[in-house]
Amino acid sequence: MSKDLVVILTALNLEYQAVRRKLAGPQVHHHERGTRFEVGTVQGTSCRVALGLTNKGNHSAAVIAERAIQEFSPAAVLFVGVAGALWDTARLGDVVMATHVYAYHGGTSEDDGLKARPRGWEAPHGISQLAAHLARVNDWADDAPGHGRAPQVRFGAIAAGEVVQNSKISAEAQWIRQHYNDALAIEMEAAGVAQAGHLSGAPVAIIRGISDRADGTKNSAKDRNWQPRAAANAAAFATRLAVELLGEQEQIAMSRAEKAQSADRPAERVSNTVHNSTVGIMAGSVKDSNVHLNTAPLAAGPTGLVAELNGFREHLKHHHVEGALDDDTYREALADLESARRTASENTLDSSRRTTMTLKRLRGLVADCPVLVAELAHLITAGR
Incomplete structure (x- = not known):
């Protein structure tokens, strides 16, 4: 644990x-x-x-x-x-x-x-x-x-x-x-x-x-x-x-995870030429001379959250295969994830609270994996 x-x-x-x-x-x-x-x-x-x-x-x-x-x-x-x-x-x-x-x-x-x-x-x-x-x-x-x-x-x-x-x-x-x-x-x-x-x-x-x-x-x-x-x-x-x-x-833990995620995120360098000078934009895209950051929101509603939780399961599996999560932690994490999926699909005020608590507990289980912690921070926000 x-x-x-x-x-x-x-x-x-x-x-x-x-x-x-x-x-x-x-x-x-x-x-x-x-x-x-x-x-x-x-x-x-x-x-x-x-x-x-x-x-x-x-x-x-x-x-x-x-x-x-x-x-x-x-x-x-x-x-x-x-x-x-x-x-x-x-x-x-x-x-x-x-x-x-x-x-x-x-x-x-x-x-x-x-x-x-x-x-x-x-x-x-x-x-x-x-x-x-x-x-x-x-x-x-x-x-x-x-x-x-x-x-x-x-x-x-x-x-x-x-x-x-x-x-x-x-x-x-x-x-x-x-x-x-x-x-x-x-x-x-x-x-x-x-x-x-x-x-x-x-x-x-x-x-x-x-x-x-x-x-x-x-x-x-x-x-x-x-x-x-x-x-x-x-x-x-x-x-x-x-x-x-x-x-x-x-x-x-959240602060460290965010820093780790920032450090691990590949930088997408896009250039835009203005008056013979080049402007470099990191981790974003340029359209019609406007900058749009890559901040894709989670899909709205319980269906979207359940879909995101399903995707998180694959990330858990990957970290387990890579050895970042031991067998016991992986099993407990899967149990918590399944519990969060069930309560998220109920779409009530009480189920939202229970989903958030379960995801927080799951975040504690995977605290040694900063990337997973960062993903769960976004899921917890969506669960609320």
Whole structure:
């Protein structure tokens, strides 16, 4: 599969449900080793999300993250859920986006004490920039009457360990303060997901809603109140980030495809003599001293679009024969193309929307073939 979706992972079922409520039409996707994902689209958009549950701990999170990356080849992996705040730097309900992740339990025990062996992963620059922009725009949060002030997004380090941290005076708390005192939040999975992304080459973002203080004041009553709100805030920001991320990548892919198509298009040089001087026209024709560019429109109506889709099938076949598309991608592309042909022939407002969504998904599948992407850009416009 191509990078036409975002994977979102959570550790707790409460966090999973918060993200799932943001999705339309989730469908179960079975991994061959038994892991279940759900694939849907963010409500009101064409952004596809594969949602999975890792359970607690860095080790489990790393395994499921690696499995998701290999299964979906996503544009990015977002790990979403709740965390405890450190040093009173973030308020309950706020969202922390990790600029980098610490695996804080690394160290070596010597005669004169435990020495830290820091391990860290930085967030990808592009995702961090986009997240900072969304935080500045600040229109991502759900309207929540009676919940007081709107949540804020804060950027900083997140510490990930192997124990539940709920003390300001424990040995672990002192260790974190001594060696990782720039961390804003603490949790138990981000290091595993970050490592999986590092080894697989997949961009990873860690997004956590603050549900407690990790200072000994955590209790069940507060958890019942703040955990759902913190999880919902993290889910709201993460799904908005996913939508914007795929939108940016789509624009970049289209721009590259257009440039590639321009570079590959043969130049038809036509000359016209005017007053003993020659005027050279590139990629066009001259009639009666007027220039007419070669911009043949698609045939009008659903019949014309279906005919164009039939022609696109031959282009797909050619790229498959030439080795530009592997067997699996080719089969999926043909299935999407057939689905687009069926909906295009229905000629209704809803079928037009479904045709456009299917063609966008098809464009994601063939993203490595700029010429096909450029052709699909015109077909998508016609499908609308």
